[in-house]
């Protein structure tokens with residue numbers, strides 16, 4: 001990568017930040033597009049977040065990505081929010097538009113693209129079992145509501161958070177029914193129907209572990225499984241789903257698709273197809 005007098009910078013703010021694969025995939029796409037820019041990780045602590053966000057204006061960065069633990073705290077530091085960020089209640093992308101900072105959330109778009117590309121699934125009219133009630137689950141629940149899913153069971157280890165997420169989704173008023181559930185070994189027995197799609201938005205699987213319930217009992221025969229976890233190829237959940245004859249995909253495609261959405265926001269052109277995904281696969285090879 002050549003740095004010139006006109007090189008523009010996009011930052012990644014996080015604590016920790018060194019483990020992130022985003023610099024690898026974003027710089028691969030920048031290079032493939034022959035753009036004079038660089039995507040640079042910055043170790044930003046909670047105490048320094050406000051100063052770092054203001055630094056986007058002062059240093060005229062193109063923008064930034066936000067990762068742990070800044071996605072919610074940064075909401076209050078930008079000048080405006082896009083619709084997805086307001087719905088999800090967190091931002092993962094900041095775009096600098098003439099020193100006005102727009103906070104965006106590309107997770108919803110990333111998930112929808114991954115479901116479409118990897119599983120040929122469109123959420124409209126589907127019955128969905130969503131595992132988790134954290135930030136990623138919130139993006140998935142909002143996507144399901146916006147796309148008009150029929151029913152969404154939100155299963156979480158801490159039941160109160162499942163209740164709270166289901167309540168928050170009432171703002172959509174588009175007919176999607178949300179049901180909070182406890183995530184434990186008896187989950188399948190509590191479902192009113194066998195679902196079309198299961199989405200794992202918990203961190204279960206990151207260390208090679210499996211959920212305690214029987215996956216096969218939750219879905220009908222043509223059902224699909226999307227695991228937001230990525231890294232282990234295939235993840236334990238994807239392996240279990242495929243062994244049960246179900247179509248399944250892991251979170252790598254979502255990571256690439258949310259990155260492509262950020263690239264489009266900063267550079268106002270589409271990311272070169274497949275480049276981010278290949279960069280991620282290369283990182284795990």
Ligand code: NAP
Pocket residue numbers: 107110131132133134135136137156157158161183200201202203204206228229230251252254255256258
């Ligand atoms: P988060 O806000 O910290 O939420 C974590 C969720 O996992 C909570 O619902 C938590 O339940 C649950 N959980 C954690 N350990 C558990 C266990 N042992 N058993 C059952 N549930 C457990 O995190 P997040 O940002 O939503 O991310 C969740 C996962 O999605 C992470 O693995 C992350 O890497 C992945 N992700 C992937 C992408 C992608 O692009 N592929 C994007 C975003 C996130 P409690 O509420 O009970 O603690």
